[in-house]
Amino acid sequence: MMAAASSQFSGVKTPPSRSFPKQTSLHSRSAFSSQLSFGTFQSPNYSKSNRSLFTRHCCKNTVFKVSCEGGNVDVIQRNKIEKSTLGEAKNELTCVMKFGGSSVASAERMREVADLILSFTNESPVIVLSAMGKTTNKLLLAGEKAVSCGVNKVDDIEELSFIKELHRRTADELGVDRLIVDGHLEELQQLLKGIAMMKELTLRTTDYLVSFGECMSTRIFAAYLNKIGVKARQYDAFEIGFITTDDFTNADILEATYAAVAKRLNDDWNSDPAIPIVTGFLGKGWRSCAITTLGRGGSDLTATTIGKALGFREIQVWKDVDGVLTCDPNIYPRAEPVPYLTFDEAAELAYCGAQVLHPQSMRPAREGDIPVRVKNSYNPKAPGTLITRSRDMSKAGLTSIVLKRNVTMLDIVSTRMLGQFGFLAKVFSIFEDLGISVDVVATSEVSISLTLDPSKLWSRELIQQELDHVVEELEKIAIVNLLQHRSIISLIGNVKRSSLILEKAFHVLRINGVNVQMISQGASKVNISLVVNDNEAEQCVRALHAAFFESELPCGSAN
Ligand SMILES: Nc1ncnc2c1ncn2[C@@H]1O[C@H](COP(=O)(O)OP(=O)(O)O)[C@@H](O)[C@H]1O
Numbered sequence: 211m212m213a214a215a216s217s218q219f220s221g222v223k224t225p226p227s228r229s230f231p232k233q234t235s236l237h238s239r240s241a242f243s244s245q246l247s248f249g250t251f252q253s254p255n256y257s258k259s260n261r262s263l264f265t266r267h268c269c270k271n272t273v274f275k276v277s278c279e280g281g282n283v284d285v286i287q288r289n290k291i292e293k294s295t296l297g298e299a300k301n302e303l304t305c306v307m308k309f310g311g312s313s314v315a316s317a318e319r320m321r322e323v324a325d326l327i328l329s330f331t332n333e334s335p336v337i338v339l340s341a342m343g344k345t346t347n348k349l350l351l352a353g354e355k356a357v358s359c360g361v362n363k364v365d366d367i368e369e370l371s372f373i374k375e376l377h378r379r380t381a382d383e384l385g386v387d388r389l390i391v392d393g394h395l396e397e398l399q400q401l402l403k404g405i406a407m408m409k410e411l412t413l414r415t416t417d418y419l420v421s422f423g424e425c426m427s428t429r430i431f432a433a434y435l436n437k438i439g440v441k442a443r444q445y446d447a448f449e450i451g452f453i454t455t456d457d458f459t460n461a462d463i464l465e466a467t468y469a470a471v472a473k474r475l476n477d478d479w480n481s482d483p484a485i486p487i488v489t490g491f492l493g494k495g496w497r498s499c500a501i502t503t504l505g506r507g508g509s510d511l512t513a514t515t516i517g518k519a520l521g522f523r524e525i526q527v528w529k530d531v532d533g534v535l536t537c538d539p540n541i542y543p544r545a546e547p548v549p550y551l552t553f554d555e556a557a558e559l560a561y562c563g564a565q566v567l568h569p570q571s572m573r574p575a576r577e578g579d580i581p582v583r584v585k586n587s588y589n590p591k592a593p594g595t596l597i598t599r600s601r602d603m604s605k606a607g608l609t610s611i612v613l614k615r616n617v618t619m620l621d622i623v624s625t626r627m628l629g630q631f632g633f634l635a636k637v638f639s640i641f642e643d644l645g646i647s648v649d650v651v652a653t654s655e656v657s658i659s660l661t662l663d664p665s666k667l668w669s670r671e672l673i674q675q676e677l678d679h680v681v682e683e684l685e686k687i688a689i690v691n692l693l694q695h696r697s698i699i700s701l702i703g704n705v706k707r708s709s710l711i712l713e714k715a716f717h718v719l720r721i722n723g724v725n726v727q728m729i730s731q732g733a734s735k736v737n738i739s740l741v742v743n744d745n746e747a748e749q750c751v752r753a754l755h756a757a758f759f760e761s762e763l764p765c766g767s768a769n
């Protein structure tokens with residue numbers, strides 16, 4: 211594996227001296243505010259025909275065997291299959307591996323992840339990392355506290371101390387120079403002082419604030435790989451062509467990203483091979499040129515975007531669970547891995563609120579027709595979940611149960627001031643004008659029931675003021691009933707068996723004394739949504755799980 215490392219190893223136990231490629235050094239963050247300049251590519255539109263660009267080097271791998279003793283990776287044997295000299299790239303990048311926050315939460319975890327990567331002897335991967343552990347949450351909390359604590363108290367913010375301590379300790383424990391993160395930690399502190407001074411945290415600043423997490427985890431990890439003799443190069447996604455909309459905190463990736471990222475990663479690899487370590491979650495707004503984020507859990511999307519951009523044959527997302535499970539293990543610990551899913555099922559599951567995948571992450575994989583494998587970095591032997599365009603549905607019944615809590619529901623009944631078409635159009639135009647996404651919808655000729663999706667506003671709940679405004683507008687044409695504290699239970703699976711699934715689901719809910727307040731079957735035909743009260747929802751999920759996945763009766767197969 212990794213011709214990048216070939217000249218550095220000579221079959222010895224002691225790793226060679228640290229060899230940082232230029233890009234691994236502390237990157238100037240101020241560069242992000244400059245104009246976009248991502249090389250000289252002409253066509254921002256990626257098409258399958260571009261793939262030839264990425265496959266011109268045939269795969270001639272160099273294989274290393276690694277032993278993992280005391281948490282360290284030592285190269286104990288090098289089997290050179292094909293003669294290759296460093297700088298003369300014989301290999302191509304072959305896949306992308308994304309590791310989430312839980313996979314890189316500590317020095318020990320980073321060592322294990324490094325071992326894991328090195329165990330894939332036939333791959334030359336691009337690595338995408340999230341921020342360490344719960345760093346993103348801590349950064350957000352620190353930002354909130356800074357708004358009201360006063361400049362002099364910023365140094366005392368508990369979360370700031372935690373983040374400093376975590377990153378410095380991790381660098382120390384991995385034996386890499388603290389300097390690799392010291393500049394960022396200093397800049398973070400200054401930023402929090404700025405927020406305290408302004409007494410304001412805008413969405414733009416929020417994205418800049420949370421970006422420190424990924425910028426630091428990737429620097430530490432790349433430095434560690436270099437330290438153990440595996441040549442790696444750190445990249446900030448906002449510097450290598452991740453071009454997004456300017457929707458701070460929830461930006462969308464723009465088409466030009468694919469060509470830009472492919473060009474940068476391939477060019478660097480071909481001229482000086484080193485494992486790319488890329489920040490997940492981050493991008494650069496195409497108008498503002500400021501750092502943007504892709505929404506919570508957005509590193510999954512970074513990984514699938516790279517997978518499509520480089521035309522890889524596989525995208526791996528490494529989590530802390532044995533794949534996508536039959537339901538959230540926090541609700542029901544006996545949830546089981548789902549071995550196969552289609553892109554549509556996975557997208558629906560993510561959209562319905564399963565935290566395990568970012569809602570938009572399936573889009574690039576589907577467009578590029580690249581399989582996504584969800585694996586457990588704590589249990590790499592587990593087969594995980596394979597997500598592909600299609601799968602054998604002949605035996606498939608229900609695949610997974612997803613719960614989205616704390617949803618607001620609206621019952622809107624026409625006062626018949628408008629005809630049916632006019633009524634529906636008016637209702638939806640009100641939501642459009644107010645920029646609020648509608649989630650589950652059920653209609654009759656004169657009434658609409660719908661739930662509101664607060665996910666586009668990830669840093670805050672749909673606030674009461676906005677809700678009051680919606681109701682006020684709707685009351686001009688309808689009688690409106692606002693129902694809060696509802697949950698959506700989504701049944702994802704083979705809706706060709708919807709009658710069977712519904713029969714069983716309603717039986718379970720009836721014997722549990724639960725009244726379903728709204729039901730909707732998604733047009734994508736992989737999802738049935740049921741709305742129930744928040745306080746009954748978890749119990750419902752557990753009962754449904756037991757009935758569908760733990761009984762011998764038909765249609766509970768996750769296969
Ligand atoms: N259906 C599900 N399958 C698997 N995990 C789920 C599911 N629903 C919720 N989760 C939660 O998602 C977590 C994994 O997602 P996430 O925290 O984003 O991982 P990472 O940070 O490693 O990318 C799991 O630890 C689990 O608690």
Ligand SMILES: N[C@@H](CC(=O)OP(=O)(O)O)C(=O)O
Pocket residue numbers: 309310311312340341346347423490491505506507508509510
């Ligand atoms: N760190 C970001 C992005 C991300 O994808 O994280 P994770 O892979 O740990 O879910 C977040 O917490 O949202």
